[in-house]
Amino acid sequence: MSASDLSAALWQERRQLELLLFRLETQRLHVDAGNLEWLNFMASEVETVLDRLRFEALARSVESAAVAAEWGLPAQTTLVELISAAPAGPWPEILGEHLDALRGLLARLGEAARVNEQALRALPLRGRPGPAGTAGLLDQLTTAGNLERSLAVVRRTSQPLLAQYLGMERD
Template structure:
């Protein structure tokens, strides 16, 4: 374990943040195009990306704690603290590049999640028949309920895309 392993873990996390960003943008584009039949699939894609990021965050935490111990810092050191304690050589610059890239990805992710939530909230779903469903209306009502459920699921998954532990590791609020 060492700074090289930490850098590799940060690259992996960056890759998975990019994938999550891609999945969110794909979902929004499908919704904006009216392709609501794909909403269940896109919500699953976003959910898988969020779940994978939890694993990547754990891997990063393990590598970061090892580097922090090696460099005389507490295990919960932020990336800014690691950069400050890094020995002379390439590591301060490499870690600073990760800091900037991860901060940028977090901002993009926040913007994308906000855009998705706004797009999903403004959807106009067809109303159910006022007289109650007749035999001919049952299939249409089922489709409406399925779409409404998929919209709610997509909203719930979108709200889970925030990465507060990563933001904390980066050193809190950065612009």
């Protein structure tokens, strides 16, 4: 029963990673189109998905620890180790499919974050023409602040604990 709960948790995490990828791709499209007035909203959208991902990662950790205990393994067992120790039946294949899909999503997310960071850093904010006076300065400062927030959020999209769980990186 707990292996099916783990599989469900992995599905939920995959869904949130897909949504994160979608949000990053949407952000890049807006940045490429020069829609800088949406920087703050795009950063909020990415942050919302990151918040949900934290919850999904916790749920996955709980379910994974339960399966590990059921299969006689330590609680901090990676998904690769769970697959190796899985009893005969469908679980090695099902968990292996999750492993492949999650690794693929993490690779795509890493590339999307890299491209977004480059696009955000390439924005020519300083020499940008704007309204004269205090309102123009305020607009420039707001855009610069939104840009910094967007960069910070993009940098937070890496999922090191998930990568470790998938056997992609070690401490």
